[in-house]
Amino acid sequence: VKELEIIEGIKKQAGKPGKPVAIGIGDDCAVLYKDKKNYLLWASDMLVEGTHFKIKEAGYKKIGKKAAAVNISDIAAMGGVPEYILVSLGVPSGIKKSFIGNIYKGILGTCKPHEIKLIGGDIVRSKKLVIDVSILGTVEKNKLLTRSGAKKGDLILITGPVRDGKKEHLDFRPRLKEARFLTGKYKVSSMIDTSDGIALDARRICSASGVGCKIYSEAVPLTRGLSLNDALYFGESFELLFTMSATQVQKLFSDKALRQKGPSFFIIGEVTHKKDGFRLVNKNGQINTLKKKGFKHL
Amino acid sequence: VKELEIIEGIKKQAGKPGKPVAIGIGDDCAVLYKDKKNYLLWASDMLVEGTHFKIKEAGYKKIGKKAAAVNISDIAAMGGVPEYILVSLGVPSGIKKSFIGNIYKGILGTCKPHEIKLIGGDIVRSKKLVIDVSILGTVEKNKLLTRSGAKKGDLILITGPVRDGKKEHLDFRPRLKEARFLTGKYKVSSMIDTSDGIALDARRICSASGVGCKIYSEAVPLTRGLSLNDALYFGESFELLFTMSATQVQKLFSDKALRQKGPSFFIIGEVTHKKDGFRLVNKNGQINTLKKKGFKHL
Numbered sequence: 001v002k003e004l005e006i007i008e009g010i011k012k013q014a015g016k017p018g019k020p021v022a023i024g025i026g027d028d029c030a031v032l033y034k035d036k037k038n039y040l041l042w043a044s045d046m047l048v049e050g051t052h053f054k055i056k057e058a059g060y061k062k063i064g065k066k067a068a069a070v071n072i073s074d075i076a077a078m079g080g081v082p083e084y085i086l087v088s089l090g091v092p093s094g095i096k097k098s099f100i101g102n103i104y105k106g107i108l109g110t111c112k113p114h115e116i117k118l119i120g121g122d123i124v125r126s127k128k129l130v131i132d133v134s135i136l137g138t139v140e141k142n143k144l145l146t147r148s149g150a151k152k153g154d155l156i157l158i159t160g161p162v163r164d165g166k167k168e169h170l171d172f173r174p175r176l177k178e179a180r181f182l183t184g185k186y187k188v189s190s191m192i193d194t195s196d197g198i199a200l201d202a203r204r205i206c207s208a209s210g211v212g213c214k215i216y217s218e219a220v221p222l223t224r225g226l227s228l229n230d231a232l233y234f235g236e237s238f239e240l241l242f243t244m245s246a247t248q249v250q251k252l253f254s255d256k257a258l259r260q261k262g263p264s265f266f267i268i269g270e271v272t273h274k275k276d277g278f279r280l281v282n283k284n285g286q287i288n289t290l291k292k293k294g295f296k297h298l
Numbered sequence: 299v300k301e302l303e304i305i306e307g308i309k310k311q312a313g314k315p316g317k318p319v320a321i322g323i324g325d326d327c328a329v330l331y332k333d334k335k336n337y338l339l340w341a342s343d344m345l346v347e348g349t350h351f352k353i354k355e356a357g358y359k360k361i362g363k364k365a366a367a368v369n370i371s372d373i374a375a376m377g378g379v380p381e382y383i384l385v386s387l388g389v390p391s392g393i394k395k396s397f398i399g400n401i402y403k404g405i406l407g408t409c410k411p412h413e414i415k416l417i418g419g420d421i422v423r424s425k426k427l428v429i430d431v432s433i434l435g436t437v438e439k440n441k442l443l444t445r446s447g448a449k450k451g452d453l454i455l456i457t458g459p460v461r462d463g464k465k466e467h468l469d470f471r472p473r474l475k476e477a478r479f480l481t482g483k484y485k486v487s488s489m490i491d492t493s494d495g496i497a498l499d500a501r502r503i504c505s506a507s508g509v510g511c512k513i514y515s516e517a518v519p520l521t522r523g524l525s526l527n528d529a530l531y532f533g534e535s536f537e538l539l540f541t542m543s544a545t546q547v548q549k550l551f552s553d554k555a556l557r558q559k560g561p562s563f564f565i566i567g568e569v570t571h572k573k574d575g576f577r578l579v580n581k582n583g584q585i586n587t588l589k590k591k592g593f594k595h596l
Binding site: 101 | 424428
């Protein structure tokens with residue numbers, strides 16, 4: 001995918017960031033040293049009218065909601081706690097003040113339950129509506145989750161039935177609770193949010209970890225009406241995709257807190273050797289390649 | 299100005315940020331507690347094709363340069379040292395890879411002399427080119443400069459002859475050296491960068507500080523060919539506007555380091571009582587109101 005190549009190019013241009021940076025370009029967040037016990041997490045995600053939403057379909061409040069939620073999801077995917085946001089907003093010159101108010105209502109309403117504070121940003125004129133949220137969060141050093149720790153033999157899991165990104169991409173709950181539950185009690189070897197579809201995001205974990213993967217097509221949990229194809233290749237569902245050793249998964253599934261009213265997790269595949277590539281296996285054992293495609297941001 | 303009203307509205311909606319936030323919405327950067335001795339500075343500035351640049355006139359490299367420079371200027375205005383950036387980039391779907399490369403060349407070339415590291419961001423599809431840079435920096439607690447400390451009787455200064463924002467807005471050097479020189483050796487009571495013109499930015503200092511001001515029209519230093527009107531009301535010059543007590547100014551102007559090869563500073567006005575408003579005074583003593591207008595981001 002073009003986007004991945006371009007990001008690789010930027011990474012080379014930018015060079016190695018040096019000591020106080022734990023992780024630079026190439027994960028859901030950048031990771032900086034904060035203090036002895038904690039890392040600072042930092043991400044930004046841009047939403048553009050026409051690419052990520054249509055105003056008439058979405059309405060201003062839901063656009064604001066999504067702009068906050070995709071960023072919160074980035075912090076969740078690293079195992080952290082979101083704390084602050086800046087909002088850069090580009091709006092058409094004639095826009096009503098109440099529309100701008102509704103955008104911020106959507107943003108602030110999504111931030112409030114997590115006690116995330118809006119503390120600055122920018123507002124400029126733009127023909128098409130564009131929102132870029134920058135988010136800061138914190139994660140305890142021993143709870144940091146990255147894309148790069150998956151090991152051969154680990155199982156691949158997902159936080160919930162994949163939702164229809166085409167219909168529900170504006171109105172999802174970032175899987176913050178699930179991520180904090182997992183990283184607080186279990187050893188999660190890698191994690192990512194499925195913003196671009198299971199196929200592409202599993203590939204991202206695999207290339208960061210130097211492994212391959214096998215997805216069991218029948219095991220992917222789908223919400224009513226969603227096709228496997230869209231779950232794999234459309235994205236915008238924002239569930240968390242993660243890997244754990246089989247022993248850890250066994251512990252997880254016998255967790256009482258989980259069985260009673262906790263979040264639900266689903267095994268959908270297995271981490272394999274790098275040379276085995278990216279495979280999709282059905283119940284009859286037929287093997288297909290997991291295609292290299294996903295949500296087209298670019 | 300509409301932008302100021304809207305920002306006031308957002309500030310009300312967002313509410314008080316609470317303890318770990320030293321300054322939220324309403325200065326050049328948000329300010330967070332970092333450690334015993336330092337604050338974390340955080341800002342984002344969005345540039346949109348058509349509003350802030352035209353691609354044909356500017357070229358991709360200079361657009362990248364400006365995107366980095368306006369953010370570095372925000373950190374300078376708070377007395378700090380810029381350290382890291384994230385870049386969110388929206389580009390048309392057919393754009394050449396080399397054009398994207400040139401944007402990052404401009405960004406990285408501007409960051410390099412200051413040892414600022416690019417550590418992440420986002421890249422998406424957008425009809426019009428849009429860049430939002432988010433920047434993190436650090437400032438020693440006793441060196442933090444804000445908009446809110448100007449006192450009646452203080453003098454108003456600027457870091458250099460005002461340049462022609464219409465022509466040079468893509469290619470300016472953020473006044474980082476000047477700000478660090480000042481905050482390291484002198485008591486600066488307030489500071490802002492003149493992104494939107496002296497009139498509007500002086501007004502911002504005044505409303506944050508609860509004072510009025512008097513600008514001496516003949517004292518405003520202009521680069522060759524620039525009209526006073528554009529210096530006051532057009533902006534995009536990115537000099538730093540700041541206030542100091544008369545005693546501090548006297549010390550500053552007798553500073554040997556400054557007289558030999560240091561930066562140059564110019565007195566352009568005086569801080570007055572709030573009730574005296576915003577005035578423009580010429581050499582004959584004629585008084586005009588400093589108009590409430592500036593660069594139209596919105």
